Amino acid sequence: MGKDLIIVESPAKVKTIKKFLGNAYAVEASVGHVRDLPSKKLGVDEKDDFAPQYQIIPGKQKVVSKLKEAAASASTIYLAPDPDREGEAIAWHVAQIVQEAGVPVHRIQFNEITAKAVREALSHPRDINEKLFLSQQARRILDRLVGYKVSPILWQKVKSGISAGRVQSVALRLVVDREKERRAFVPVEYWNFKARLAADSPPEFEAELAKYQGKKLEIGSAEAAAAAEAAITGQPFVVTAVTEKERKKSPPPPFITSTLQQAANQRLGYSAKRTMGAAQKLYEGLELGDSGTVALITYMRTDSTRIADEARDAAREYITEALGPDYYPEKARHFRSKAGAQDAHEAIRPIDVRITPADVKTLLPKDLFSLYKLIWERFVASQMAEARFWDTAVDVTAGPGLFKAKGQRLIFPGYLKVYGQEAGDEAKSLPKLDKGQELTLLELKKEQKFTQPPPRYTEASLVRELEEKGIGRPSTYAAIISTLIDRDYARLEEKHFVPSELGETVSDLLAEHFVKIMDVGFTAGMEEALDAVADGRTDWVNLLKDFTEDFNPTLAKAAKDMAKVKAGKETDVKCELCGKPMVIRFGKAGEFLGCSGYPDCKNTKEFDRAPDGAVIPRERKAEEVASVGACPTCGKDLVVKKSRTGSRFIACTGWPDCKYTKPLSTGVPCPKEGCSGTLVEKSSKRGKVFYACDAYPQCDFAVWDWPINEPCPQCDSKILVRKKTRDGELITCPSKSCRYKRAVGGKKDEGEGEE
Template sequence: MSKNLIIVESPAKVKTIKKFLGRKYAVEASVGHVRDLPNKKLGVDEETFEPEYRVIPGKEKVVNKLTKAAEKAEVVYLAPDPDREGEAIAWHVANLIHEQNKDATIRRIQFNEITSRAVKEALEHPRDLDENLFNSQQARRVLDRLVGYKVSPLLWKKVKRGISAGRVQSVALRLIVEREKERRAFEPEEYWVLKVRLAGENPPPFDADLWKIKGKTAKVGSEDQALALEKAVREGSFVVESVTEKERRRQPAPPFITSTLQQEANRRMGFSAKRTMSTAQRLYEGVDLGERGTTALITYMRTDSVRIAADARDAAKDFITDRYGKDFYPPKARAFKTKSSAQDAHEAIRPVDVNITPDDVKALLPSDQFRLYKLIWERFVASQMAAAKFWDTTVITKAGETQWRSKGERLLFPGYMMAYQGTKLVEFQSISAHKADVNELPKLAEGQDLTLEDFQKEQKFTQPPPRYSEASLVKELEEKGIGRPSTYAAIISTILAREYVQLTEKRFIPTDLGTVVSDQLTEHFETLLDVGFTANMEESLDKVATGGQDWVALLKDFTTDFYPTLDQAKENMARVKTGLQTEIMCEECGKPLVIKFGKAGTFLACSGYPACTNTKNFTRNDKGEIEIIEKTKAEVEKIGRKCPECSGELVLKRARTGSRFIACDNYPDCTYTEPFTTGIKCPKCGEGDLVEKSSRRGKLFFSCSRYPDCEYAQWNKPVAETCPDCGFPVLEKKTTKAKGEHLACPNKKCKYTRSLEEEADA
């Protein structure tokens, strides 16, 4: 007896869905995309923009399995994720099935949550494949391929071999570079913060901040001004000018969308966008909950809509009134407004079943999954609760020509904060005490005289705009319309992987390479790197998805400007591959030093090479000025361990040939050294670590620390990831002209590769 076939995107969903359905259904996984553009060539007809799709190398077995399963099925239901990428996967799978069987009955289903109700409801309401939605993804894919394959070779020629450009992440890089330039150009201004401590008839004394001088916003720019103001105030008297009291309500935030989840997970838990999305994916697809079996915990995590389903809202109401009481539910159910630019196809991110609390699953989930589920659950529950109520008091005190302001806050009713703060009601009584700008105010009346107990003045300086964190960068990308929720994690991962930026103290700092790439692209591809143009392109792709824009016409319009710009850039872009010139002179030959972009990073080298081989390491200060690290102190980085021979500090150094090694800081008195380990176990012996070495000619390679007992070695940087095809314990990161930056299996018998450039170019 033939079965109906359901094809999902991820193997993790197979087990979850099989639990809901009977024997009439077979469930298989496509394991992501099955077809794509070829790796070794453009794969797009530049006149018609027709793509040349091929089965992704390594996916032949999966495709064969799916087509054979489809032959036995009465109906094939395609159920990849409910978004553009999911529609594209469904489209390609359908084409491959029809190549084998033209008469196959294929329908598209989608669900926002993997529950029995949602899956069965989707099966009752199948639809045809959405050609417009597929064309939107196809247009994006072709657009990114054209930019990547046309601009990247230019950067190879002009800047550094092996680097690349992407349509969206290049704009994100520009934001980071421009922010750094703003910081370097920033000139701090002095200002003074003045505060007084006052006492009235009733305790306690309270603090007041300088608010206005002669009715205008107070500005004290020097110590002389601060001293003069202090003198005048001390000679005068303080009197209460006004006391304003009112009740204030603080409303809960809406449930999470992709961008706000990434921001909050980064702020609260330090999660990267990539870590957040991969963890959320597992919660969405289903996790093992012991007696409950494999259970999906959250709804689809790629969304920019704050809408929630009516049944989820009703379930939240029952939960809130049962757990917290009727007072904690608002008079009217909450409905949040989604931005006009958002795609409203999916709900907000919420727990599938609000009755499965974080405490219920804490012992069953890995730490990351538990913490993220707790965050999502609390935010959703709080979003449906009553407002928190505060009693605010503002006191304005007058002293001569100055006015001083004090603010007090008292919690009346915690409302939604009971769920989202995760605290007990009694603990809210001290919530205001943690705020620097909130006082415990005594009873005061207008016209009341006050006594000055203390006068404090503090010199400060204005600060430059802060560097982007992952959270603030995601927020900026969202506000400017750059990319879409599903692409933020990939954008950030890409610019980090290409070493265009680095994360220092959880803030993005552009590298010299990233700055050069951004400057070159901004100068020669003004339209492509324009924030407004990128946002408008996203809107146009959205119109393609709804049938309001022809995808071929969109690409034709783009290339009309892009191709002439590309030709001009080939002629006019400055060549910095030989080095970016500085004003620092070589002390050995007198020629200028240049910044070079090597495999091991950025360094200074003499422009007189090969006659002069002088090189130096350097850093940049807050103004972006080059500061040379003297050779006697070069690369000295403490690693937190003591030398086993003399108990001195072990430090990280770099050999002349380029490889790093660990040595004793007491050299030459102590000559102890050890190789620098990658922390990845040797795939051959499984005992030693792969360590960094370099050949006599300065070429880096990685070998087993147990050499000569184990002679395993590989030229390319190892990556702690098991090959999905042959199971080899590590992969290696490579860059070639044909494939660009990609991962490959070191096992010569295995042909597995995965492009790092294409998977991130969203």
């Protein structure tokens, strides 16, 4: 009789599980999905109740063969993919593959990869949840129908090779609609006043004008501001009210997927994709020195704030021992999950609260350490006592003006001792003040301001919007955001999403012709319908029939009526060479202005959008006009240009007829041993410039800062880099273990040792 076989998703889990199960079980990995719909055809038989035509995913045949071989010698098979809808689908497909072995097949799941959790799961196996699998299958088929039927229309009408997605297109519409709101926004002028005041004792403090002539402050012009200033100036500033009270602030709940992605973006600058990749590694297990492979956090795709009683008890013990009993609340904390949350999983938390960030700092890569620290601190804080503040609010009257000032003093940090001060928590002291007391005016400042348009989405705010509107699920947020960037439908500028011309065009066309698909409410309702399939309240075939009943006629009408912009999107810009209108075209390198008289007139220009959306041709920069040589393909001048993502490159002035380009060389030889390449300027999809070897992928050497062909005088690095810091530009060593630096223009022997 062979060993029992456990099949997990990830090879990393194999190592973690084998550590505490030893040789009692065989453990194999499916390496994600093993079967899917075919990539080159629809793969769905709509006439046969949407029967899917699954096949082995290309490149997975060796994995499948290995699983079959392991199953053939097993006595029992336990399927243990991740505990969610996708994991259930993986389990279902693996079961179809190994069923020929003729041995019992069970489904097990665990929220954390520990010996206790895995053994508990093995002792309580279950059948595959058919309803949950059918819910995933319905989602997959819905996405396939939309993607494979709408995308060809976009190829014909807009640009070859682009695509539409059922959920991603709605997320794109949010980004595009926000941009349109910004363009339509009309700024309104307003003025504010601040008085710098002093009492009998320090400190000085600032009070802001809140009411004028008994009404809410509304001063909208320089004339009105001057009149208010004149009316207030010379008047005594008298304290008319002092209110003091204690305020308590409760800790936030432990992380769920969306709040983790938001906090990691805001506090660490991580993208949603980077956050989930790092969290996956922390969940699956990592080598921690003498401890071997250890899983550090619970499952990271969840929308529940529930935590296990034993985890709450462990947090109580840690808090009272490490910080003292005052830092634990009178009653243990319980958080209510939002309506509709899937409560099968706990919140994201450390598996063992006693493994502190300090314990693993030297054992984890920086990005994994920072994320673990964030998760650990949030969990511990969520179980701690409230922070307590002493708030003081003061009203100060000066003639027709009522000024207000607020001060606060931290009485007891509570959870802030672990999670850190948040915006607004910093101390703001006021002097001792009494009603009727006259203050000394040190300065009266007035400032002209204008109302601001709604801000563009960051990754954090877009995830929050998707969650609030019910678009997508925890497992899909990162993929939605990555898809917008990868398809060139949007780009990140200073961490904010800006729709590309292509993205805006696609969104507008889809919104015009596919009203339901692009409707936020409809998309959220579809998520609820898919949840109903998982709960057994809705039949998946009927759901798809209801969808296609409206979708198919809409599809046919769109193919006929959708405007064709492939030849160019009209603008008001006139070609300076021939006088014809210029149009926006979508090329391989992005959007550009091209003459509508092409091919007779081949004038092209880059362009920008004005705040109101008007197209503004971009004047060629001096660096683009200056020739840097002759094109080896056609002989025309070569110029330096800048890509959409920020890096510079060399291009032929004969474009688009001549498409010769090459990266901008730094002239610095690649320092990697045995490499004959040269470092060139590149940029990531997210717009960060770096310098990499032009022999990639054979050589993967790269640095973030401009390289200098000079060896480091303190270590064996063959290059230095020029780096911008808060102290100005410095020449530094790129090696993290070397602290050599000198000021730009400084002597080559001005290195500094350890600080």
